[in-house]
Amino acid sequence: MxxxxxxxxxxxxxxxxxxxxxxxxxxxxxxxxxxxxxxxxxxxxxxxxxxxxxxxxxxxxxxxxxxxxxxxxxxxxxxKRYNEVILKKGNTELDLYFAMARGYQQDGLDIIAxxxxxxxxxxxxxxxxxxxxxxxxxxxxxxxxxxxxxxxxxxxxxxxxxxxxxxxxxxxxxxxxxxxxxxxxxxxxxxxxxxxxxxxxxxxxxxxxxxxxxxxxxxxxxxxxxxxxxxxxxxxxxxxxxxxxxxxxxxxxxxxxxxxxxxxxxxxxxxxxxxxxxxxxxxxxxxxxxxxxxxxxxxxxxxxxxxxxxxxxxxxxxxxxxxxxxxxxxxxxxxxxxxxxxxxxxxxxxxxxxxxxxxxxxxxxxxxxxxxxxxxxxxxxxxxxxxxxxxxxxxxxSDLIHNPEVKTRVKAIVTKDAERLNVFSTRKMKQRAALNLPAYTTTTIGSFPQTTEVRSWRAKYKKGDLSQKQYDDLIADETAKAVKWQEEIGLDVLVHGEFERNDMVEYFGEQLEGFTFSKNGWVQSYGSRCVKPPIIYGDVKRPEPMTLNWTVYAQSLTSKYMKGMLTGPVTILQWSFVRNDQPRAETCTQIALAIRDEVCDLEKAGIKIIQIDEPAIREGLPLRKEAWQNYLNWAIKAFRISASGVQDETQIHTHMCYSEFNDIIKNIADMDADVITIETSRSQMELLDVFADFNYPNEIGPGVYDIHSPRVPKREEMIHLLKKAKAVIPQEQLWVNPDCGLKTRGWDETKKALIEMVEAAKEMRKD
Incomplete structure (x- = not known):
């Protein structure tokens, strides 16, 4: 043996x-x-x-x-587009390799990844x-x-x-x-x-x-x-x-x-x-x-x-x-x-x-x-x-694992807990009247660059070198700068930048009961991007609001709409190490109830647009089609539970990236998010075809540039992609945004790219 x-x-x-x-x-x-x-x-x-x-x-x-x-x-x-990288004097096989992975924008060349x-x-x-x-x-x-x-x-x-x-x-x-x-x-x-x-x-x-x-x-x-x-x-x-x-x-x-x-x-x-x-x-x-x-x-x-x-x-x-x-x-x-x-x-x-x-x-x-x-x-x-x-x-x-209060709340869920008050066609009219947003509304997916300086504040705070007030003041100042800059370039729906967050899942796990963490439990997500998944060991409960203070603070800085930014229950589940002593569906439902409480608190505080990211919905799909429906039933229901506690006028967004949606487009529609933002730039908008063929009823923000590459796209490139999108999706359904969050990018490239994106949207409005 x-x-x-x-x-x-x-x-x-x-x-x-x-x-x-x-x-x-x-x-x-x-x-x-x-x-x-x-x-x-x-x-x-x-x-x-x-x-x-x-x-x-x-x-x-x-x-x-x-x-x-x-x-x-x-x-x-x-x-073939990388042939010039191979021929460029001084480039090694490693340079070619990284160009294929990340794109190449130097020496007069501009090649997509x-x-x-x-x-x-x-x-x-x-x-x-x-x-x-x-x-x-x-x-x-x-x-x-x-x-x-x-x-x-x-x-x-x-x-x-x-x-x-x-x-x-x-x-x-x-x-x-x-x-x-x-x-x-x-x-x-x-x-x-x-x-x-x-x-x-x-x-x-x-x-x-x-x-x-x-x-x-x-x-x-x-x-x-x-x-x-x-x-x-x-x-x-x-x-x-x-x-x-x-x-x-x-x-x-x-x-x-x-x-x-x-x-x-x-x-x-x-x-x-x-x-x-x-x-x-x-x-x-x-x-x-x-x-x-x-x-x-x-x-x-x-x-x-x-x-x-x-x-x-x-x-x-x-x-x-x-x-x-x-x-x-x-x-x-x-x-x-x-x-x-x-x-x-x-x-x-x-x-x-x-x-x-x-x-x-x-x-x-x-x-x-x-x-x-x-x-x-x-x-x-x-x-x-x-x-x-x-x-x-x-x-x-262990008595750390089970919480009777949480189990009772899950058992008490009824059908209406997973349903909005009215269908999207009704909500759409109310939201357009309430929000009054322009055609080709511009926004970002949520995060802004987490610079070395921002990360150092978090490290110093955790070590005790910064007090809570000192840390909060630094984050508040960085948030205010980000809000002001977004206003200056003309973005329509703003985000607070998430400078207080270490990771889109870890941040929430740190504030939920039933989660614990490692210090060095890193795993590779892609390339040099490593994540440190939370560990779900017990029943999940939200003791108190998780994002409310920073979102409300950011909204107080601007008259424009500030998006509340949350991670959805399926993604928190998929991107954590999950307890294996009960069905995953049960754990996901517990998380959904915690997110629902946060959504309702944001709405009560006056936040009109709330994004619940679910990039992992497709990822969680079983490999065998015969097992899909069972998974989709509980996964889509969990999202709807998290999103359905609000009034019609409150606009719910979700975000998905790097997934093939062809086989599950109906299920994505069943999520009933008012706006979905998706990755489409690397595939040159190919992904939109399935939304068009299905006649997807809700609004869509197809990503117009790839944030996983350091290259800055030209305005004309984004306009080209938006025109491709307009050819298959009615323009009144289209939003304009990057592919994903900007946390891993630098400020210089981020600012240049977003300025071009806003100008691209303005060009489209002229039509």
Missing amino acids: LTQNLGYPRIGSHRELKKVCENYWAAKTGHKTVLQVGKNIRQENWQMQKQTGIAIIPSNDFSFYDQVLDHSLMFGAIP MEMTKWFDTNYHYLVPEFYKNQQFKLFSTKIIDEFYEAKQLGITTKPVLIGPISYLLLGKEKENGFEKIDLIKNLLPVYIDILTRLDALNVEYVQFDEPFLALDLNEKEQKAFQETYRQISNAFPRLKIVLATYFDALDNNTELAASLPITVLHIDLVRAPQQLDKVLEVLGDRTILSLGLVDGRNIWKNDFENSLSIIDHAVKKIGEERVWIAPSCSLIHSPCDLDNETNEKTLTPEIKQWMAFAKQKIAEVVVLKQLATKEQGTAAETKFAENKLAQQNRKT
Whole structure:
């Protein structure tokens, strides 16, 4: 029985990768320093896994920005618009890579970034490959080979990790008509063969192919592509041992397909889909090894050893110990790095900490499970088992978790609690009369740049170097500047800037009962953007208003409308580490009631426009369509509960970003928000087509520029996008706004871009 890991966090235990990349982008450090920091992180990860006792350690799981982008570079799937970056004297492969991720606006060039979207149902974002008819691929980057050799120099023989060829193609987007992306497999497969030939020459034993699309619905052509692709790989490399990794859901109707492929090891996710085990055991080939994904790669709760051991025992009795491996459920990039870094007992109490495990601890759990299952290590392993059992029992009986008042309120919810007083057509007339906003109303999504100075105030305040009054005065001054500047450039609906907020979810979690936090529990969201998800351990309640004071203060500074800015219940749920001892729907409803109370308080205080952000609605959608409706029923209801306590004249906004809405457009309409703002600039307004085809009744703010790129768009570019929007959406429904919040941007680029945006709206009004 062997242990394996599918992937390890690449940001570093103290976000070293984030810091060096951002310094490089700001021209504060050099190319060689970035490469060295990456090397240090990789080597620390490999050595830790080896010392802990993992038998099969991954390589090529490290990335400077995104693993899908790594593969696009490796395969030479580089859009032609970046050719000038390649040719520019002094640019390195790393510069090209970052240009594809972030756009490029220097040396007289102005090139947009590649489109970005969510990685399945996670909060991780990947760069979408761009495909063209008859596209050719070739080996461009040798990163996978270089990193295997690098580990070998340390005395560690790793398992190189590749996104499988079928999943890579299905992750991409056709950029012209007349072909299906899966048809490109005949052009892509030779590059995989080239890579495997080079790895084979280095005496690689195992290669991991990540094929998460096996946990989704596949059509007949895609199923045949799997069979033919892996047949060719197996025939070409009979010595190589292929580890096929699936995760995030069950194989279900793809079980026979996966089991029939000529592979050595099949990995399945038994955290998200424990019910699939028996069916997989029934159809597994006589020689195929089964890797049991038992340690949760996406949450922070300790593994229940007793439950996992019963699963291992069941598998061993069916196929034998030598054909069973133990592993995390998926790559650990979705987990924080190391619980040992959590030393502040005020932030994370010992009682709650004893229930948790981060990536480093999950690696140890995998090893201990193997020791217990094979009766290795004797007393030492049994002691860990006893400690685990005690922690599980303590969590079940802790009085921190359950609040009868909250449970009673959830049970008392009735239908009208999730309904506005009148339908949108009635509300629209009342809102237009009450608000009197111009055509092409301009606004932003909520946050303004959190400069180093603003972040330093928060750090000093938390350390006690600033008093509450000193901190509040600084935030008030920054807010006043932001409000004044918005008035000066002519924005129509203002925001207060959110300078008091550390994160759009963490800020609310800090003020809600049932939440706790880590100090260093960072996970990668995209590129250098790291988030520190709150931890929901118990029933959720709002003890007092959370945003009221700052919103009312900002409104007092202007005669224009100030938006109240809230994060919605589904997004708070999705972007937190959620308790796993009750249904997620129950926890989401508890959060919805807390947000509803905040919305009602804002309305009572005179705030006429309230935004409840739900960027994670699409992200939470189950991978299998058959499970969609159940999720959508409770998710949409939770949003409506949060938004439906107000009068018709109060305008409710929501915001969504980096999602495909085609399949759930009716459900988005069912949310019944008065205005929805969405990301559309990277896709050049393609996303609006579904809203037009559906005849979406409410108002829409399609993002007219990409805030995840530092480039400043020209006014003409935004006008072009607005005209594309106007061609499919009636102009009286259109708002004008950026794609997303501006927290991560600098003030210089933000000011330039928003001035151009306001002028673009004025140009549109002239029509």
